[in-house]
Amino acid sequence: MAGRSSALTWTLAAVVVAAGVIPILIPSMATLVVLILAKGIVVLGIIILLQAGQVSFGHAMFFAAGAYTAGFWGKYLGVGDLVVYLVVGTVFATILGLLVGLFVVRYREIFFGMLNLAFSMVLWSLLEKMFHLTNGADGMRVPRPTVFGMAFSPENFQYVLLYLTLTIAIVATFVVQRFLESPTGNMLRAIKSNETRLEYLGVSARRILLIGYVISAALGGIGGVLVAVAQQIATPEFAYWTKSGEFVFIAILGGVGNAMGAFAGSAVFELVRFYASAQLANSWQLILGVVLIAIILFAPNGLIGLWKRQRAARDES
Amino acid sequence: MTAIVLLEARGLAIRFGGVVAADGVDLDVLEGEKLAIIGPNGAGKTTFLNIATGYLKPQAGTVKFLGKEITAHRPRDITRFGIARAFQIPQLFLDHTVIENLLIAAAGHSGRTTLMRSLHDLPERSEMESLLDLVSIRDVADRKAGELPEGKRKLVDIAVALALKPRLLLMDEPTSGVASSEKFAIMDILVAALEKQRVTSVFVEHDMDMVTRYADRVAVWSAGKIQISGPPAEVLADPVVREQVIGI
Ligand SMILES: Nc1ncnc2c1ncn2[C@@H]1O[C@H](COP(=O)(O)OP(=O)(O)OP(=O)(O)O)[C@@H](O)[C@H]1O
Ligand SMILES: [Mg+2]
Numbered sequence: 174m175a176g177r178s179s180a181l182t183w184t185l186a187a188v189v190v191a192a193g194v195i196p197i198l199i200p201s202m203a204t205l206v207v208l209i210l211a212k213g214i215v216v217l218g219i220i221i222l223l224q225a226g227q228v229s230f231g232h233a234m235f236f237a238a239g240a241y242t243a244g245f246w247g248k249y250l251g252v253g254d255l256v257v258y259l260v261v262g263t264v265f266a267t268i269l270g271l272l273v274g275l276f277v278v279r280y281r282e283i284f285f286g287m288l289n290l291a292f293s294m295v296l297w298s299l300l301e302k303m304f305h306l307t308n309g310a311d312g313m314r315v316p317r318p319t320v321f322g323m324a325f326s327p328e329n330f331q332y333v334l335l336y337l338t339l340t341i342a343i344v345a346t347f348v349v350q351r352f353l354e355s356p357t358g359n360m361l362r363a364i365k366s367n368e369t370r371l372e373y374l375g376v377s378a379r380r381i382l383l384i385g386y387v388i389s390a391a392l393g394g395i396g397g398v399l400v401a402v403a404q405q406i407a408t409p410e411f412a413y414w415t416k417s418g419e420f421v422f423i424a425i426l427g428g429v430g431n432a433m434g435a436f437a438g439s440a441v442f443e444l445v446r447f448y449a450s451a452q453l454a455n456s457w458q459l460i461l462g463v464v465l466i467a468i469i470l471f472a473p474n475g476l477i478g479l480w481k482r483q484r485a486a487r488d489e490s
Numbered sequence: 491m492t493a494i495v496l497l498e499a500r501g502l503a504i505r506f507g508g509v510v511a512a513d514g515v516d517l518d519v520l521e522g523e524k525l526a527i528i529g530p531n532g533a534g535k536t537t538f539l540n541i542a543t544g545y546l547k548p549q550a551g552t553v554k555f556l557g558k559e560i561t562a563h564r565p566r567d568i569t570r571f572g573i574a575r576a577f578q579i580p581q582l583f584l585d586h587t588v589i590e591n592l593l594i595a596a597a598g599h600s601g602r603t604t605l606m607r608s609l610h611d612l613p614e615r616s617e618m619e620s621l622l623d624l625v626s627i628r629d630v631a632d633r634k635a636g637e638l639p640e641g642k643r644k645l646v647d648i649a650v651a652l653a654l655k656p657r658l659l660l661m662d663e664p665t666s667g668v669a670s671s672e673k674f675a676i677m678d679i680l681v682a683a684l685e686k687q688r689v690t691s692v693f694v695e696h697d698m699d700m701v702t703r704y705a706d707r708v709a710v711w712s713a714g715k716i717q718i719s720g721p722p723a724e725v726l727a728d729p730v731v732r733e734q735v736i737g738i
Contacts, residue, residue, distance in 0.1 A: 354608045356597035363583045363594055370581040373543070373567035374598030374654065384605075 188436070192339055196332070207403045209443045210342040212423060215466030216388025216390040216395035216435035217349045219424040224353060225382055226365030227281065230417050233272070234296045234392040237412035238266040239397025241300065242360030244313030244407035253335065255318040255402060262398035263391050264280070265488040269382075270390020278382040294313070295414055300409040315401045338399050342436065345392060350432045352388065361385045426468055428475020494521040494556075496658055497542065497573075503650065503714075504537060511537040513714030516733045519658065525692045526682065526701045526722070530713035536578055538711070539660050543575050544568045555658070572662055574656035578694070580647035584636030587670035588627065588646050588653065591635055592618040595653035599632055608630055611731045614653075624683055641668040641702050645676065652723050654681075661693040665700065673697075698726060698736055710735055 192210065196203035215236055222229055243261035246253040277288045300307050307313060317325075322332050348464045352358045360381045363371045401407040411415060419442070427438020444466065451459035472479040497519040502512045511534030519525055527535050531738050540546040542553055544565045552561045560568055569575075596602075597613035622628040625645040630638060635646060644667050651659055664680075665673045681704050684691050695701050701708050702722050709719035710731055718725055727729055 224622045347689050348606075351608075353606050354610075356602060356609050356612065357605055358596065358598070358610045359586065359590065359594050362585060366583045366585045367581055369545075369565075370562070370583065370650070371533070371594075371598070373569055373575055373581065374595050375566050376598040379567055450515075 184329075184387075185394050189316065189339065189343065193336065196335055200227075200328075200331075204403050205337050205443060205447055207331075207335050207338045208400060209439045210338045211396045211399035211403065212420070212443070213396075213436035213439035214345050215393050216420050216427065217345055217432055217438055219420050220394035220429050220432065220435055221349065221361070221368065221385045221389045221392075222414070223360070223424060223429040224361045224365065225385060227285045227382070228421055229277075229289040229389075230286045230414060230421065231291070231293030232389070232420050233412050233414070233416035234293035235270060235274040235393025236247050236397040236400070236416065236420075237296060237407070237409075238262070238269050238298065238370075238390075239394035239399075240315075240401035240407035240411045241307070241313065241397075242394070243315045243318070243398050243401045244307075247316050250311055251316050254322060255320045255334070255398075258318060258398045259395060263394045264395070266394020267387055270354070270393075271388045274386035275382045278379045278386060281402075290414055290417065291405055292374070293414060293417055297409050297412040297414075300412055306390075307329075310409055312406050312410075315405050318402060319406065324331055334399070334403060338403075341395060341399070345395070346432045346436070347387075349392075354362045357381060357384055422465060426462065426465060426475060428472075428477035429442045430474055431477050434477040435473050437480075472477070493523070496521045496556060498554040498557075499538075499542070500552050500554075502538070502541060502548045502553070504546065504548045505623070506535075506602065507597075510534075512551075515551070515711075515714070515716055516715055517709060519690060519692055521690055522688065523690060523706045524684070524704055525690060526705035526708040527568065527694045527711055528696070528698075528701060528708060530735060533711045535711050536662055538660055539575060539694070541572060541691075542568075542660065544575060545610055558728040566595070569654060572658050574651040574654040576644075576648040576651040576659070576661040576664060578666075578683055580640070580643040581699055582635040582646055585635065585684075586635060587632050588622065588635055588638070589615075589618060589631040591646060592621060592653050595650045597639035599654045618649075618653060622654070625649050626672065626679070627728075632716075637669075641665075641672075643666060650681070652689075653724070655687075656689060659689050659691045661691060662730065663694055663696060674703070704730060 192206050196206050219229065219232060239262035243258045243266050246258060257340050274293050278286055280288055299310055317327065318332055325333055360371060360376060364378050364382060371378050397411060423438040424435065426441060427434030442461065445461055448458050449460045468475060495518045499517045502515040510572065527537050533697055537546065541548050544560065544563045548561065552559055554560065555571055555573060560571065583594060587657045588608060591613055593609050593615065596612060596618055602612065622631055625648055627642055629647050630642060635643060644664065647666055654662060665677060668676065695729065705722050707719060708722045708723060708725045710717040712735060717733065718728060
């Protein structure tokens with residue numbers, strides 16, 4: 174047991190060091206690593222909902238809420254500070270999560286998934302159609318913000334963004350893991366296995382799901398701010414259903430039993446997209462599709478599950 | 491000294507299509523008693539527990555708990571009022587271990603839904619372990635509930651209900667599926683514990699030995715009505731009950 178957890182600690186440390194060091198050696202990787210980590214943060218939220226057996230096909234709405242916070246700030250208030258974006262974006266996504274959540278937590282499974290989709294499509298069309306406010310399909314530019322009041326050159330900024338994102342990702346992973354082990358986190362899993370019994374314990378399953386939903390919305394908002402800042406733009410695509418699908422895809426790819434799966438899935442997804450789209454133009458989706466089929470067929474617990482299984486086999490021999 | 495009426499059902503009626511499960515049921519549960527409900531298969535005994543806990547709404551009639559009408563309330567509220575239920579088919583969190591099932595119940599009961607403390611570190615842990623001792627399943631504390639045989643799962647289900655520290659415990663065939671060699675030993679301890687904690691209990695039962703041994707009073711549920719109720723020795727000696735319910 175001790176050997177197992179120290180192995181996990183070392184692997185985690187190695188991953189964190191790799192994420193922090195590789196971009197120094199290969200500067201072109203910095204933005205890619207930010208995207209991997211930022212999307213991983215969003216996927217943590219998907220994983221929370223999956224504990225309760227619920228799949229949201231509309232989580233991109235919270236991602237977009239974070240991204241457009243930065244966009245609106247840039248357009249209407251001028252260049253802001255990344256920390257302020259993060260705080261305001263998270264608050265905004267949290268409030269949106271609470272409002273939408275109050276409604277969707279009454280539903281389960283396909284209805285839950287589709288209702289989320291519907292809400293996200295409303296947001297998407299608002300962002301598209303309210304051209305005078307949002308610049309429509311062109312999206313909103315996100316000028317490079319200051320960080321803690323300090324302005325940075327583009328070269329330095331990408332590293333500042335990287336290390337800030339890495340820090341947030343570590344904290345978020347830790348917090349989510351703790352949450353999942355808490356009584357509330359366990360009740361979330363109990364919704365999946367026996368909602369009737371949960372109610373017979375005097376617990377409101379809706380309230381538990383709402384707590385999980387709001388946390389996952391907040392994570393979506395954080396990821397949205399970071400991606401918009403890294404890509405210097407927020408577009409309606411951020412709220413589109415394919416983006417929501419991407420997050421669910423990454424969660425299943427990485428494995429939903431563990432917070433680390435979010436980042437494993439996100440890394441594989443972005444790397445395949447990055448390299449395969451360079452080589453194969455538009456057929457990178459094909460490669461990802463094949464990868465996902467292979468995962469579902471041969472490693473239903475995702476990449477993290479595969480890794481654990483291999484370790485278990487090694488420990489036995 | 492007249493005993494307090496804990497649960498009071500009046501004129502309950504419910505039918506499912508052509509099946510009449512209750513048709514004017516009046517039944518009182520007195521504080522401190524152990525009431526057995528017997529009756530043929532499909533008579534409506536489980537339906538009564540469903541109504542008493544708010545899972546089903548009766549088409550007519552009312553249920554009061556401590557004088558307060560609870561007929562329109564949900565299971566969650568009724569649980570909070572002090573009625574816990576153990577199910578005919580165990581209702582557990584199958585992906586969780588046995589001790590986790592109890593800890594979740596304890597957290598539900600205390601309302602301790604803190605976000606940052608581990609479920610395993612709850613202060614109720616040792617109390618939950620003694621509950622497992624009570625129903626003789628401490629040895630499977632760390633096994634997944636879904637891996638256990640039916641008999642053990644029934645005992646976990648009872649322990650989960652006890653974790654809620656109810657005032658009234660409703661049990662639906664508590665030891666069906668439990669090996670008959672263990673049945674009485676477990677019931678002896680369970681009943682003693684219920685008495686000590688002054689928990690009133692209702693148990694639906696098919697096994698007449700259990701009824702004779704543990705019930706203070708037995709009610710016969712048949713054809714949508716309570717046909718007769720009284721001390722087990724008296725009721726079980728009734729020729730009609732012997733013929734129609736016990737089948738001898
Ligand atoms: N929700 C429901 N919908 C339709 N029919 C139901 C429902 N609940 C119970 N019934 C029917 O009502 C009748 C009474 O069922 P109930 O489960 O209460 O019987 P029981 O006395 O508990 O029987 P057993 O001793 O076999 O457990 C049965 O015929 C059953 O099929
Ligand atoms: Mg029954």
